[in-house]
Amino acid sequence: MSGENEKAYFTEADSAEVVMGSIDRTGEERLLHIMDVVIRHLHAAVKEIEPTQEEWFQAIQFLTKTGQMSDEWRQEFILLSDVLGVSMLVDAINNRKPGGATETTVLGPFHVENAPVLENGADTCMDGKGEPLVVHGKVRSVEGAPIEGARLDVWQCNDDGFYDVQQKGIQPDFNLRGIFHSQKDGGYWLRAVKPRPYPIPDDGPVGMLLKKLGRHPNRPAHLHYIVGADGYEEITTHIFVPDDIYIDSDAVFGVKESLLADFIKVDDPVRAEKFNVANPFWEVEFDFVLAPKSG
Amino acid sequence: MSGENEKAYFTEADSAEVVMGSIDRTGEERLLHIMDVVIRHLHAAVKEIEPTQEEWFQAIQFLTKTGQMSDEWRQEFILLSDVLGVSMLVDAINNRKPGGATETTVLGPFHVENAPVLENGADTCMDGKGEPLVVHGKVRSVEGAPIEGARLDVWQCNDDGFYDVQQKGIQPDFNLRGIFHSQKDGGYWLRAVKPRPYPIPDDGPVGMLLKKLGRHPNRPAHLHYIVGADGYEEITTHIFVPDDIYIDSDAVFGVKESLLADFIKVDDPVRAEKFNVANPFWEVEFDFVLAPKSG
Numbered sequence: 001m002s003g004e005n006e007k008a009y010f011t012e013a014d015s016a017e018v019v020m021g022s023i024d025r026t027g028e029e030r031l032l033h034i035m036d037v038v039i040r041h042l043h044a045a046v047k048e049i050e051p052t053q054e055e056w057f058q059a060i061q062f063l064t065k066t067g068q069m070s071d072e073w074r075q076e077f078i079l080l081s082d083v084l085g086v087s088m089l090v091d092a093i094n095n096r097k098p099g100g101a102t103e104t105t106v107l108g109p110f111h112v113e114n115a116p117v118l119e120n121g122a123d124t125c126m127d128g129k130g131e132p133l134v135v136h137g138k139v140r141s142v143e144g145a146p147i148e149g150a151r152l153d154v155w156q157c158n159d160d161g162f163y164d165v166q167q168k169g170i171q172p173d174f175n176l177r178g179i180f181h182s183q184k185d186g187g188y189w190l191r192a193v194k195p196r197p198y199p200i201p202d203d204g205p206v207g208m209l210l211k212k213l214g215r216h217p218n219r220p221a222h223l224h225y226i227v228g229a230d231g232y233e234e235i236t237t238h239i240f241v242p243d244d245i246y247i248d249s250d251a252v253f254g255v256k257e258s259l260l261a262d263f264i265k266v267d268d269p270v271r272a273e274k275f276n277v278a279n280p281f282w283e284v285e286f287d288f289v290l291a292p293k294s295g
Numbered sequence: 296m297s298g299e300n301e302k303a304y305f306t307e308a309d310s311a312e313v314v315m316g317s318i319d320r321t322g323e324e325r326l327l328h329i330m331d332v333v334i335r336h337l338h339a340a341v342k343e344i345e346p347t348q349e350e351w352f353q354a355i356q357f358l359t360k361t362g363q364m365s366d367e368w369r370q371e372f373i374l375l376s377d378v379l380g381v382s383m384l385v386d387a388i389n390n391r392k393p394g395g396a397t398e399t400t401v402l403g404p405f406h407v408e409n410a411p412v413l414e415n416g417a418d419t420c421m422d423g424k425g426e427p428l429v430v431h432g433k434v435r436s437v438e439g440a441p442i443e444g445a446r447l448d449v450w451q452c453n454d455d456g457f458y459d460v461q462q463k464g465i466q467p468d469f470n471l472r473g474i475f476h477s478q479k480d481g482g483y484w485l486r487a488v489k490p491r492p493y494p495i496p497d498d499g500p501v502g503m504l505l506k507k508l509g510r511h512p513n514r515p516a517h518l519h520y521i522v523g524a525d526g527y528e529e530i531t532t533h534i535f536v537p538d539d540i541y542i543d544s545d546a547v548f549g550v551k552e553s554l555l556a557d558f559i560k561v562d563d564p565v566r567a568e569k570f571n572v573a574n575p576f577w578e579v580e581f582d583f584v585l586a587p588k589s590g
Contacts, residue, residue, distance in 0.1 A: 010548040012387035019380035024509025067362010085314035092307035214319020253305040
């Protein structure tokens with residue numbers, strides 16, 4: 001109990017300090033900082049909550065089930081991070097961009113690598129469901145210069161409110177996904193369907209938590225984008241349907257004012273023929289503005 | 296964007312407030328309080344850490360693996376709670392006992408219900424390994440009155456450092472477990488083996504974390520007890536071997552000064568015969584003091 005390696009036994013008052021004192025301070029500096037912050041806030045939260053043993057065990061079971069609910073196509077801890085606003089906070093911290101660049105929002109759990117590369121004007125909809133939508137716009141720099149060859153990775157749910165990966169064998173693979181490249185004038189365009197609001201998967205522990213908190217699990221209708229180009233910071237973002245009933249109560253807090261797009265109902269056979277879609281259809285124009293790569 | 300249900304979109308500065316604002320405040324008061332504390336500390340921690348997207352994803356993966364490592368006989372989230380000092384903190388908060396009562400410590404993940412009820416003096420060791428140990432003492436009230444018929448649920452690891460439930464099919468079921476009852480004078484006694492230090496299971500995410508923090512996974516040698524009697528507060532505690540090499544660095548912070556017991560090496564054939572153990576043997580005397588049930 002004495003000598004160089006003397007350690008204080010655990011007490012309620014010094015709990016965080018005792019735990020931090022057990023860590024070898026010669027380790028990786030970044031990890032030490034992270035653990036110090038985690039331990040300090042974790043102990044402070046427990047002291048404020050004063051959980052009963054039963055409440056502590058409920059928390060253990062909740063976290064365990066959240067891990068066990070996760071598999072190749074379902075990531076319940078990402079959902080938890082999303083509904084607690086942590087994903088958006090991490091996004092905000094990592095995307096403090098110069099004024100003028102398109103704002104970012106959450107990636108979400110349904111992005112897939114290696115979506116098919118498509119020509120401008122291609123139709124991403126492979127299941128024939130929903131109201132036709134034409135999406136077009138330009139990719140440009142914060143100075144307004146068109147960016148040619150920018151890569152736009154686009155994905156969305158189908159008209160039943162599910163992404164292809166949630167309905168393996170029901171939807172065609174890569175339904176409503178595609179990678180497009182901007183043209184000489186920075187322009188891109190594609191055909192899709194009007195997105196619809198949908199609930200995040202709510203049959204697991206996260207859905208149960210939302211229910212207990214009187215929160216609905218829905219996201220307002222949106223299209224996902226990852227847009228990047230050589231020499232520019234890549235952005236992960238959405239465009240939203242502004243009059244969606246959930247636009248002010250997104251379950252994952254992804255909405256930003258600047259990402260509300262104009263979805264216009266068009267009833268014009270000539271224009272429909274130009275875009276090669278059935279009349280009437282929806283049209284949305286949205287430009288992406290990229291900031292130069294830093295560093 | 297206006298009207299009664301107007302909600303602020305997410306911003307980095309107001310992140311916690313926006314998330315708390317999404318919760319229906321008419322819900323269960325206790326849950327609302329818990330979520331307010333969790334959200335406030337979670338967002339504050341993320342803002343202090345400023346994780347990269349990669350670090351955020353490492354945290355998601357760590358938590359997911361921790362859930363997925365858990366099964367009927369392994370609870371990795373309890374281990375995480377243990378090594379971060381949370382289990383001991385919850386124990387301390389729930390056991391602020393009047394002076395004089397035996398102090399409590401962590402339950403640990405290896406308690407089982409329905410251990411065999413044994414007569415005083417019975418030998419809990421069923422695998423014949425280790426140095427014989429005689430444990431005896433009294434159960435009494437804080438005023439010093441003997442408590443008859445107190446229930447002592449005792450368990451420990453075997454001489455290889457494993458609990459029976461960690462070695463199903465290798466150790467006999469209920470090896471080194473038993474429920475004893477105190478006699479008229481409050482006395483109890485049992486035969487066992489000298490406990491030894493052992494590592495908590497460290498082949499999972501928690502073990503990996505300990506390694507990265509330069510912490511060993513070992514617990515100093517101890518016997519587990521749950522002691523209760525009609526009209527008294529039940530206590531969950533250990534007694535520790537005080538000269539154990541890990542006594543000042545318990546991986547789960549369970550040691551308290553008052554729980555250090557005197558393990559005495561006895562070389563006395565007469566005394567050995569009295570206790571019906573081989574000579575030489577170890578002897579430890581430890582009294583348990585219970586506080587009256589509150590409320």
